[in-house]
Amino acid sequence: MDHVPTPSQTVGPFFHFSLTTAEHCIGCIAGPLVPGERVWLQCRVLDGENVPVPDAMIEIWQADAEGRYYSEADSENAVDPAWRGFGRMATGEDGICKFETIKPGRVPWPGSGLQSPHLKVAIFARGMLKQLFTRIYFANDPANQEDPVLQRVPQERRETLMAHMDAERPGHWRFDVHLQGELETVFFDV
Amino acid sequence: MDSLAQKKAAIQPYLRHQPGTQPSSLYEPYRATVLRSPRKPLVYLPHTLSEVTGPVFGWEGIAQNDNDLTRQHGGEPLGERIIVTGRVLESNGRPVPNTLIEIWQANSAGRYTHIKDQHPAPLDPNFSGTGRTLTDEHGAYRFVTIKPGPYPWLNHHNAWRPAHIHFSVFGRAFISRLITQMYFPGDPLFAFDPIFQSVPDEKARQRMISSFDLETTQPQWATGYRFDIVLRGPEATPCKT
Numbered sequence: 324m325d326h327v328p329t330p331s332q333t334v335g336p337f338f339h340f341s342l343t344t345a346e347h348c349i350g351c352i353a354g355p356l357v358p359g360e361r362v363w364l365q366c367r368v369l370d371g372e373n374v375p376v377p378d379a380m381i382e383i384w385q386a387d388a389e390g391r392y393y394s395e396a397d398s399e400n401a402v403d404p405a406w407r408g409f410g411r412m413a414t415g416e417d418g419i420c421k422f423e424t425i426k427p428g429r430v431p432w433p434g435s436g437l438q439s440p441h442l443k444v445a446i447f448a449r450g451m452l453k454q455l456f457t458r459i460y461f462a463n464d465p466a467n468q469e470d471p472v473l474q475r476v477p478q479e480r481r482e483t484l485m486a487h488m489d490a491e492r493p494g495h496w497r498f499d500v501h502l503q504g505e506l507e508t509v510f511f512d513v
Numbered sequence: 514m515d516s517l518a519q520k521k522a523a524i525q526p527y528l529r530h531q532p533g534t535q536p537s538s539l540y541e542p543y544r545a546t547v548l549r550s551p552r553k554p555l556v557y558l559p560h561t562l563s564e565v566t567g568p569v570f571g572w573e574g575i576a577q578n579d580n581d582l583t584r585q586h587g588g589e590p591l592g593e594r595i596i597v598t599g600r601v602l603e604s605n606g607r608p609v610p611n612t613l614i615e616i617w618q619a620n621s622a623g624r625y626t627h628i629k630d631q632h633p634a635p636l637d638p639n640f641s642g643t644g645r646t647l648t649d650e651h652g653a654y655r656f657v658t659i660k661p662g663p664y665p666w667l668n669h670h671n672a673w674r675p676a677h678i679h680f681s682v683f684g685r686a687f688i689s690r691l692i693t694q695m696y697f698p699g700d701p702l703f704a705f706d707p708i709f710q711s712v713p714d715e716k717a718r719q720r721m722i723s724s725f726d727l728e729t730t731q732p733q734w735a736t737g738y739r740f741d742i743v744l745r746g747p748e749a750t751p752c753k754t
């Protein structure tokens with residue numbers, strides 16, 4: 324057989340009873356015992372008319388506080404019941420889903436240097452024939468200034484990749500995904 | 514340098530899709546894509562550890578009947594019992610062992626157990642329509658289920674989805690993650706279905722269609738279908754032709 328990848332198809336409107344049941348959704352990426360700066364993250368997905376998307380699924384992949392991914396390419400402890408670094412939640416009627424995690428450490432950039440702390444994000448939904456990939460960075464982290472990925476993003480669009488901390492509630496961050504429109508989030512061709 | 518440090522220093526980039534082999538985000542005949550597709554150019558990203566790593570599964574529970582959707586209730590579901598089997602491979606041909614596959618589907622009447630499914634077709638108390646399994650050491654998987662029925666949707670007048678099973682597969686990397694739909698050979702609805710037709714390349718479209726397989730078929734019990742899934746993998750070294 325040939326080895327051209329199988330085409331993607333939309334997740335459709337009816338994935339919840341399989342992928343994001345109470346048993347199979349993962350809102351808690353890092354429990355209280357995982358070391359690191361605690362992050363309560365609220366993500367919201369909006370369509371091209373700024374209407375919340377009530378049937379999206381967000382998946383998050385991240386490194387631990389030391390900047391290590393628990394995956395065969397980056398860790399000898401790839402299988403660790405206490406920490407996987409993966410989360411996934413369905414959005415509610417308000418287009419919102421929430422995660423509890425820790426701020427990841429800095430991950431190496433190929434060759435040399437380090438990336439600024441970030442979460443990898445994939446968005447799936449009815450009306451999306453394939454997932455869109457973006458990244459969540461933490462606004463005002465000084466390392467953002469030298470992040471090699473952010474440097475590839477036009478200056479005026481970098482803001483779309485920033486989660487912002489609620490001034491009244493330390494540790495609580497918000498991130499909006501605009502699928503389309505003036506505030507369209509930067510999506511990556513990976 | 515130890516082998517892990519070597520792996521981290523030399524990241525093998527993953528294959529990038531050839532034009533036409535995947536759907537575009539915007540495909541107007543599928544109306545819901547119009548407001549849910551980006552219009553600004555995507556930003557090209559070289560692959561880093563963030564892209565080529567991905568979650569590992571295997572230590573959490575897969576329950577005994579998770580891969581047999583006909584045995585999850587007190588009685589047997591109605592419909593045509595089928596076996597769906599195949600392998601998960603990377604584009605370089607390497608099998609993907611121990612990767613999580615999740616499936617969900619309508620019952621034989623074309624109705625999902627999902628609370629929002631309004632199709633006036635009967636639910637089957639003996640069929641939930643969701644399953645999960647891990648691939649074995651050769652990348653192989655196997656489900657027993659019921660052939661799903663086609664169902665109507667509101668995309669356009671008299672719109673019907675061809676019978677399909679939704680597949681969610683992880684693979685080794687966050688960027689190899691695939692959600693797709695498996696179709697059945699010879700479905701008369703293919704020509705009218707904008708989701709199936711959203712894949713421009715004819716040969717690529719055919720890769721979403723399972724094939725009837727007499728070898729998988731079990732006498733007096735169930736017909737068999739093969740469905741191999743190919744995920745993006747590290748770029749193969751180009752070979753000379």
Ligand SMILES: [Fe+3]
Pocket residue numbers: 335337674677679
């Ligand atoms: Fe469906």
